[in-house]
Amino acid sequence: xxxxxxxxxxxxxxxxxxxxxxxxTDGWGKFKRVIKRTFRGELFVGLWVVLxxxxxxxxxxxKYPEEKMPIGPRYRAVHEMKRLWESDAERCxxxxxxxxxxxxxxxxxxxxxxxxxxxxxxEYTINLGRCIxxxxxxxxxxxxxxxxxxxxxxxxxxxxxxxxxAGMLTPLDKMKAGxxxxxxxxxxxxxxxxxxxxxxxxxx
Amino acid sequence: METAYLIETxxxxxxxxxxxxxxxxxxxxxERKVLAFMQRRLGPTNVGPFGLLQVAADGIKLFTKEDIVPxxxxxxIFKFAPVITAATAFMAAAAIPFLPSFTLFGYEVHPIVADIxxxxxxxxxxxxIGLYGPLLGGMASANKFALLSxxxxxxxxxxxxxxxxxxxLAPIMMVGSLSLIDFNNYQIDNGxxxxxxxxxxVLFWIAAFAETGxxxxxxxxxxxxxxxxxxxxxxxxxxxxxxxxxxxxxxxxSFVISLIFLGGYGDGSLLGALGFLAKVAFFxxxxxxxRAAWPDVRPDQLxxxxxxxxxxxxxxxxxxxxxxxx
Numbered sequence: 001x002x003x004x005x006x007x008x009x010x011x012x013x014x015x016x017x018x019x020x021x022x023x024x025t026d027g028w029g030k031f032k033r034v035i036k037r038t039f040r041g042e043l044f045v046g047l048w049v050v051l052x053x054x055x056x057x058x059x060x061x062x063k064y065p066e067e068k069m070p071i072g073p074r075y076r077a078v079h080e081m082k083r084l085w086e087s088d089a090e091r092c093x094x095x096x097x098x099x100x101x102x103x104x105x106x107x108x109x110x111x112x113x114x115x116x117x118x119x120x121x122x123e124y125t126i127n128l129g130r131c132i133x134x135x136x137x138x139x140x141x142x143x144x145x146x147x148x149x150x151x152x153x154x155x156x157x158x159x160x161x162x163x164x165x166a167g168m169l170t171p172l173d174k175m176k177a178g179x180x181x182x183x184x185x186x187x188x189x190x191x192x193x194x195x196x197x198x199x200x201x202x203x204x
Numbered sequence: 205m206e207t208a209y210l211i212e213t214x215x216x217x218x219x220x221x222x223x224x225x226x227x228x229x230x231x232x233x234x235e236r237k238v239l240a241f242m243q244r245r246l247g248p249t250n251v252g253p254f255g256l257l258q259v260a261a262d263g264i265k266l267f268t269k270e271d272i273v274p275x276x277x278x279x280x281i282f283k284f285a286p287v288i289t290a291a292t293a294f295m296a297a298a299a300i301p302f303l304p305s306f307t308l309f310g311y312e313v314h315p316i317v318a319d320i321x322x323x324x325x326x327x328x329x330x331x332x333i334g335l336y337g338p339l340l341g342g343m344a345s346a347n348k349f350a351l352l353s354x355x356x357x358x359x360x361x362x363x364x365x366x367x368x369x370x371x372x373l374a375p376i377m378m379v380g381s382l383s384l385i386d387f388n389n390y391q392i393d394n395g396x397x398x399x400x401x402x403x404x405x406v407l408f409w410i411a412a413f414a415e416t417g418x419x420x421x422x423x424x425x426x427x428x429x430x431x432x433x434x435x436x437x438x439x440x441x442x443x444x445x446x447x448x449x450x451x452x453x454x455x456x457x458s459f460v461i462s463l464i465f466l467g468g469y470g471d472g473s474l475l476g477a478l479g480f481l482a483k484v485a486f487f488x489x490x491x492x493x494x495r496a497a498w499p500d501v502r503p504d505q506l507x508x509x510x511x512x513x514x515x516x517x518x519x520x521x522x523x524x525x526x527x528x529x530x
Binding site for chain 1: 238240241242243244245246249493494496497498513
């Protein structure tokens with residue numbers, strides 16, 4: 001088998017080789033190149049481009065503390081524990097799946113039987129200093145009890161102190177107002193993404 | 205008469221010092237804003253309306269910052285170098301007529317500190333001395349980047365000064381005087397020297413970029429190569445003096461270009477004065493404009509450009525001017 005067809009790269013008639021000049025070797029050639037580059041006016045193209053952008057005044061700055069980009073529901077920030085809409089009780093049933101799946105061993109869960117012989121979570125801690133925010137705990141949770149929130153503005157001496165269990169739980173007054181934010185699911189897209197989406201440039 | 209002249213001169217000096225120190229600050233504001241808009245950003249916005257008070261905030265910071273003199277530096281030279289830059293920049297302003305003469309309360313004011321008959325020579329000489337600031341500061345800093353910057357400064361200095369001097373020789377031959385006021389008056393009758401000497405104009409403009417160390421030739425303090433060059437070890441007001449010197453230099457060289465090549469303030473009417481300020485503003489804006497648009501050249505490229513391209517052109521320009529004038 002010969003490689004003639006394989007090596008023939010002329011896929012269509014529109015293709016052509018870019019004409020690249022050889023580098024000049026003698027003084028006269030170098031001189032001609034200098035002259036050509038000097039009078040090509042490329043510097044003025046650069047000047048025009050920046051002036052055009054200045055006149056257009058199409059700035060893309062987001063003044064961060066006052067303005068914020070909408071954050072996607074898939075974002076994995078500090079965890080949240082949800083409550084049941086019906087009874088305001090904690091959703092967590094103490095199954096322990098999150099503790100089992102946690103690959104950095106940062107979740108510690110302890111349960112006991114309450115007076116009605118029902119399982120109740122007596123202790124639930126996430127060591128955020130170890131947590132790598134992989135999202136497995138939220139993915140495995142059968143009750144959608146533990147999810148990742150969107151709060152990325154944390155400040156503390158150490159990451160362990162970002163939040164404790166009481167802080168992760170949805171506050172009761174939020175439940176009364178009916179404003180608990182439900183996790184939209186793992187396929188959810190960023191709000192307003194439909195308007196911002198652009199066609200993939202597949203002109204070729 | 206003597207006392208009146210003395211008082212007038214002192215007042216002029218104080219006014220120029222105050223105005224151009226303030227302008228240097230406002231110049232940084234404009235630089236940041238213009239660069240930001242060209243790069244589709246907003247620039248300073250938070251301090252004051254449109255971020256105008258950012259200048260005051262920067263000034264307070266510069267004045268109150270601790271003045272650190274690192275161990276290992278050559279103390280006296282290190283402390284003195286910024287003063288050279290700032291002082292020479294303002295000394296050069298003495299021979300520049302900033303506006304046409306006007307009458308204030310029945311007293312005729314000439315907005316020039318000293319109309320000496322060697323004005324241009326004096327300005328170029330003093331501005332040349334100004335380069336000793338970066339040179340000595342960089343060499344005294346005991347810092348590798350500062351030393352590199354000083355070496356580059358020396359290389360740049362011997363390159364562009366040739367162009368500055370030679371390019372301006374042809375206009376001087378035409379006018380027959382070194383006083384900037386004579387230059388201005390010559391252009392009232394004979395049209396702008398820019399049209400008679402376009403080559404000299406472009407050459408002097410290019411050399412002005414090297415003189416002030418602005419972007420295509422910003423290699424003395426090129427941030428992405430040698431940190432802040434000679435300013436690396438400086439802090440507080442000493443660094444601020446370098447800064448004020450640089451910006452004052454930009455303003456003064458804009459004045460000089462406008463006076464020599466673009467007709468200056470013309471016949472001295474109000475329109476001429478405003479036109480003069482507009483020309484100066486354009487040249488200052490062009491300094492900022494190129495910073496957004498053009499890349500920097502290497503030191504060897506600058507030397508190649510100055511010695512092998514611009515200097516022959518300048519010499520040929522002088523010869524042709526001489527032949528035409530004969």
